[in-house]
Amino acid sequence: GENVEQHPSTLSVQEGDSAVIKCTYSDSASNYFPWYKQELGKRPQLIIDIRSNVGEKKDQRIAVTLNKTAKHFSLHITETQPEDSAVYFCAASKGGANNLFFGTGTRLTVIP
Amino acid sequence: ETGVTQTPRHLVMGMTNKKSLKCEQHLGHNAMYWYKQSAKKPLELMFVYNFKEQTENNSVPSRFSPECPNSSHLFLHLHTLQPEDSALYLCASSQDGLAGGYNEQFFGPGTRLTVL
Numbered sequence: 001g002e003n004v005e006q007h008p009s010t011l012s013v014q015e016g017d018s019a020v021i022k023c024t025y026s027d028s029a030s031n032y033f034p035w036y037k038q039e040l041g042k043r044p045q046l047i048i049d050i051r052s053n054v055g056e057k058k059d060q061r062i063a064v065t066l067n068k069t070a071k072h073f074s075l076h077i078t079e080t081q082p083e084d085s086a087v088y089f090c091a092a093s094k095g096g097a098n099n100l101f102f103g104t105g106t107r108l109t110v111i112p
Numbered sequence: 113e114t115g116v117t118q119t120p121r122h123l124v125m126g127m128t129n130k131k132s133l134k135c136e137q138h139l140g141h142n143a144m145y146w147y148k149q150s151a152k153k154p155l156e157l158m159f160v161y162n163f164k165e166q167t168e169n170n171s172v173p174s175r176f177s178p179e180c181p182n183s184s185h186l187f188l189h190l191h192t193l194q195p196e197d198s199a200l201y202l203c204a205s206s207q208d209g210l211a212g213g214y215n216e217q218f219f220g221p222g223t224r225l226t227v228l
Binding site for chain 1: 116143145152153154155156157160162167168202206208214215216217219220221222
């Protein structure tokens with residue numbers, strides 16, 4: 001099955017700085033890579049996703065990059081704000097299928 | 113409430129009890145999921161239902177028994193649980209994945225389960 005590894009497990013940045021979270025996956029057939037944000041006490045919510053036919057996708061301050069050859073993908077948050085503080089989960093699946101394999105999560109703290 | 117709802121939000125049970133978790137989605141989706149979220153572990157997919165039919169069972173112990181009477185409701189029946197089953201149980205829904213496509217999963221708020 002798919003194995004998704006996520007690093008770092010915790011990350012603290014100053015407000016306004018950038019944050020980068022990295023994930024690797026094991027199954028070369030995986031072709032869909034969503035990122036979920038889970039604020040304290042709340043449910044996970046999709047913030048951005050990327051499919052294997054593109055290498056980068058951006059949505060305002062958030063961007064995701066994908067390197068299919070190396071089987072890794074990353075989340076980039078620029079100009080961080082306190083409300084970005086949350087746990088971020090990466091996931092991988094073979095698209096079409098319902099199975100999302102999640103990473104262990106990264107707790108991001110943005111220090112005002 | 114719109115979206116995905118779960119009841120109860122908190123549950124404490126003994127190892128010999130039988131209880132059920134309920135999930136309801138108001139999004140018109142055809143796929144529903146149960147996940148287990150434990151501290152310092154990935155979200156673990158437990159069961160997947162597409163159009164009320166179970167399509168995935170990720171080696172979940174038989175003390176967890178899912179039920180999907182229709183596309184809007186999903187239950188997780190619990191019996192003779194162990195303390196290590198204490199976790200947050202999340203329900204999610206999406207458009208079905210059977211026809212292909214990349215379908216966002218919408219999560220419920222979860223049930224915090226404690227097994228004594």
